Amino acid sequence: MKFVDVHCHLNHKQFDPDLDAVIDRARQAGVVRMICAGVNPATNREVLALAKKHPDVVRCSLGVYPIDALNIQLFSPDEMGLSHTSNFVLDDELEFIRKNKDLIVAVGEAGLDYKWDEPKKRADEQKKNFVRVIELCEKIKKPLVVHSRRGEADCLALLESSTLRRVDLHCFEGNKKLIKKAIDLGFYFSIPPVIQRLQHFETVVKEASISNLLTETDAPWLSGVVGVRNEPANVANTVKKIAELKGFTVEETANSILLNYKKLFDD
Numbered sequence: 001m002k003f004v005d006v007h008c009h010l011n012h013k014q015f016d017p018d019l020d021a022v023i024d025r026a027r028q029a030g031v032v033r034m035i036c037a038g039v040n041p042a043t044n045r046e047v048l049a050l051a052k053k054h055p056d057v058v059r060c061s062l063g064v065y066p067i068d069a070l071n072i073q074l075f076s077p078d079e080m081g082l083s084h085t086s087n088f089v090l091d092d093e094l095e096f097i098r099k100n101k102d103l104i105v106a107v108g109e110a111g112l113d114y115k116w117d118e119p120k121k122r123a124d125e126q127k128k129n130f131v132r133v134i135e136l137c138e139k140i141k142k143p144l145v146v147h148s149r150r151g152e153a154d155c156l157a158l159l160e161s162s163t164l165r166r167v168d169l170h171c172f173e174g175n176k177k178l179i180k181k182a183i184d185l186g187f188y189f190s191i192p193p194v195i196q197r198l199q200h201f202e203t204v205v206k207e208a209s210i211s212n213l214l215t216e217t218d219a220p221w222l223s224g225v226v227g228v229r230n231e232p233a234n235v236a237n238t239v240k241k242i243a244e245l246k247g248f249t250v251e252e253t254a255n256s257i258l259l260n261y262k263k264l265f266d267d
């Protein structure tokens with residue numbers, strides 16, 4: 001069986017000691033694609049290098065994380081575990097993504113994040129930045145992987161008023177009404193392993209058709225088991241869970257998700 005992880009952070013420091021083993025375990029588990037997502041200039045360069053180093057299974061998407069793009073640093077790079085860029089110049093980074101468009105399968109992660117006070121106060125700036133990213137996707141004809149923490153309604157509204165329809169909603173926490181709206185727009189939901197302990201993602205799976213579903217890990221985060229580092233091999237568990245909820249065999253489910261992957265990312 002073949003599995004895909006459409007959103008992970010293999011450039012996270014937690015993977016420094018054993019990255020090759022992590023990627024090997026994914027290969028052994030049947031994972032044929034892992035999309036590493038950048039969030040800022042520093043990490044965008046790292047994920048490009050990772051994709052170049054493991055061309056058989058690793059792909060990358062170049063991102064503009066909403067908080068990083070505001071030049072706000074909520075956590076130290078050590079706490080965060082990802083490389084930080086102290087002076088994020090949006091114009092320069094959009095140009096960098098455009099120049100590298102043939103080396104990437106998507107743009108992202110990008111979107112809106114209203115979880116923390118200061119970024120929330122600057123919601124208008126976040127929206128302006130997000131629109132710039134959406135416009136870039138339209139121009140370079142790439143799908144977008146969206147991060148929409150507590151800003152799901154605004155994210156969908158901005159996407160709806162664009163022409164972009166190749167969209168994956170990563171770890172989507174919007175309510176039923178918003179789930180339905182995203183389905184109507186033809187967007188995909190990538191389901192993380194936390195589905196094993198969060199009812200919300202069962203709701204997403206039940207509401208969406210199998211043709212709207214993808215799997216991700218957001219590794220090292222969003223693990224199915226509290227306190228355990230997440231890794232791409234775990235997508236196999238999510239596929240089992242989706243199969244159970246949808247009443248398909250695991251193989252049928254894996255095949256559908258692989259097909260969805262190919263359709264959205266053209267890879």
Ligand SMILES: [Zn+2]
Binds near residue numbers: 008109
């Ligand atoms: Zn992520």
